[in-house]
Amino acid sequence: MKGLLCILLLLETFVFVIQQQVDGGHGENEIRRQNPLQTDPQRDEASTYSQQYCHESLSDIHAALRDLTATVTEQKANIRALEMQLKEQQTFILEELNKKNDEISNLTQSQVEELRKENRDREIAFSAALMQSGSGYIGPFTTEITLTYRKVFTNIGNAYNPTTGIFTAPLKGAYRFKISVFGHGNPSSPSYASIMKNGEKMVMAYGRQEQREVNSSNGVVLILEVGDVIFVRLWTNSRIYDNENNHNTFSGYLLFPLREQELCRM
Numbered sequence: 001m002k003g004l005l006c007i008l009l010l011l012e013t014f015v016f017v018i019q020q021q022v023d024g025g026h027g028e029n030e031i032r033r034q035n036p037l038q039t040d041p042q043r044d045e046a047s048t049y050s051q052q053y054c055h056e057s058l059s060d061i062h063a064a065l066r067d068l069t070a071t072v073t074e075q076k077a078n079i080r081a082l083e084m085q086l087k088e089q090q091t092f093i094l095e096e097l098n099k100k101n102d103e104i105s106n107l108t109q110s111q112v113e114e115l116r117k118e119n120r121d122r123e124i125a126f127s128a129a130l131m132q133s134g135s136g137y138i139g140p141f142t143t144e145i146t147l148t149y150r151k152v153f154t155n156i157g158n159a160y161n162p163t164t165g166i167f168t169a170p171l172k173g174a175y176r177f178k179i180s181v182f183g184h185g186n187p188s189s190p191s192y193a194s195i196m197k198n199g200e201k202m203v204m205a206y207g208r209q210e211q212r213e214v215n216s217s218n219g220v221v222l223i224l225e226v227g228d229v230i231f232v233r234l235w236t237n238s239r240i241y242d243n244e245n246n247h248n249t250f251s252g253y254l255l256f257p258l259r260e261q262e263l264c265r266m
Contacts, residue, residue, distance in 0.1 A: 124170065125253035126160035127153040135243030139234055140189045147193065147232045149250045160252070166231045169224035173257040178219035179232050181205040181240055182247030185212050189239040196231050197222055204235075215247075221255065 128149035130138070138147070148165035160167045169175065183191030190208030194201045195218070202222065207214035222230070232250050234240065242248045 122171070122254060122257055124157040124159055124175075126155045126157075126167065127249065127251040128155075128160065128162060129153070129246035130240075130242040130248040131246075133244070135241075137183075137239055137241050139239035140237045141234070142236060144233045144236055147234055147248075147250070149232075149248075151246065157254075164231075165250070166229050167252055169226055169228045169230070171254065171257050172225050172259075173223075174221055174255040175224050175230070175252055176219065176221050176255055177202075177230055177250075177252040178217065179205050179251075180217040180247065180249045181207060181215070182242065183207060183214045183240045185209040185214055186239065189237060190214075190235075191216065191240050192238050193232050193234050193240070195220060196233050197224075198228055201233075223258065 129151040130147065130149055132151045139145075146165050148162065150162050152160070152162050155162075157170060159170050167177075177195055179193060179195055181191050181193050183189075190206065191214045192204055192206035192208070194204045196202065203218045203220045205216040205218040207216035224230070230252065240248055
């Protein structure tokens with residue numbers, strides 16, 4: 001902008017000088033016509049000075065134009081450098097964004113897989129009846145026995161073993177268990193069984209009367225560590241009956257998993 005103003009000022013000065021020279025030339029011709037034999041040293045000196053000044057003005061204009069050309073060339077080079085730098089920055093930013101998107105995508109996929117695995121681990125539930133087929137009594141015995149519920153309705157997570165009748169906790173957490181007991185009235189052989197945790201009696205389902213049917217059930221919520229076992233024992237001298245109606249059942253499922261700090265709060 002400064003170079004342009006300089007050029008305009010120089011051009012205006014140059015036009016003014018030329019105009020003065022033209023006007024001076026007309027006046028000089030007029031004087032010569034009027035006084036053809038008269039000479040004027042001051043006129044020659046003024047003409048020489050005007051020519052010298054014009055030459056110097058043209059030199060200044062050329063110098064200003066050269067400076068302006070150099071400035072424009074430099075600015076163009078700077079603009080090209082800035083454009084290259086901007087393109088490099090844009091490329092870098094796009095690459096970084098793509099990397100972040102890939103990281104987020106990979107992280108999201110890994111989190112989804114982890115959540116799926118956690119959900120699969122939390123899918124623990126079973127339900128089974130006493131007899132696979134037929135009907136009949138079980139008991140009485142002179143000692144307690146572990147009941148094996150062989151007709152499996154559900155065994156999500158395969159934590160229940162129908163061969164042994166034992167549920168083994170695969171995950172630390174809170175579990176819900178329930179049993180149902182059915183039998184026929186007998187004054188000497190009641191119908192009762194207990195839910196056991198690692199060999200310790202937790203709750204009991206008990207029924208006793210002299211005739212007709214006997215029904216009883218019970219349930220409990222237990223905090224289990226990994227590897228704890230739950231099973232059902234028939235008491236000594238107890239007798240139960242089952243058939244295709246599946247009166248006697250054993251069921252359980254995980255309510256929710258627990259961490260160490262959650263157990264400490266409890």
